[in-house]
Amino acid sequence: MKLILDQIEKHFGEKQVLKGASFTFEQGHIYGLLGRNGAGKTTLMNCLSGEFPPDGGTFHLEAEGAPRPLGEGDVGYVLSTPVVPEFLTGWEFVKFFLEIAGGKDASGRTPDDWLALVGIDGEDRSRLMKDYSHGMKNKMQMLCFLIARPPVILLDEPLTSFDVVAALEMKNLLREMKADHIIIFSTHILQLAADLCDEIAILNHGLLEEVDPAIIHTPAFENRVVEILKDEEHHD
């Protein structure tokens, strides 16, 4: 399966953020999406998740050579500022989500099993999510895609709010899942990108470009990324 972006454009008023971004993301790879502050990484994810339509260009999935549009349920999106129903407890939320996910979860895990998987333990499970920390809310959002298993998973700066143990567990989970999914995550942490990603896409001047995968795990990686990004006009 592939996710193919063709000439995606997006502007806000006069400001042209995406200027014809094209890229092919493939199942089985974890992609790091890098770019300066304000480059448009969140904007791109918002377009792909259906949050708002692009102003130009197209994107679609391709499975076994057959193209199809991205439908509802094809994309799991973990926002950098997590949004969860704050009036529910963590346990209630997982129970509710398992019910609406219907048959998609074949794991047989209970809400408690799922909460244990992301390290939400003890009394926290029966606390309202309005009292959860940023990282805990983020974990709850992650649980949604772990349960629903959408083909495309978008993670906007996902691991930065996690403690070191949770971050390592989540990295391992993503590695385990990648064979069946297209995983794209944005980050400013180059070490994390190098550690986890098979491919790097850089959003620069409204366009996407690939970093040679051969250098991702070499000392030349950081210099190459900085070299590409340093002439980017600083937006914010």
Ligand SMILES: Nc1ncnc2c1ncn2[C@@H]1O[C@H](COP(=O)(O)OP(=O)(O)OP(=O)(O)O)[C@@H](O)[C@H]1O
């Ligand atoms: N809804 C909106 N209305 C107006 N301008 C917007 C909107 N969303 C984003 N922008 C602008 O689009 C540009 C790209 O923002 P975006 O959040 O996509 O960047 P980013 O690459 O995710 O940045 P960062 O790394 O700082 O999170 C910014 O100049 C931002 O101010």
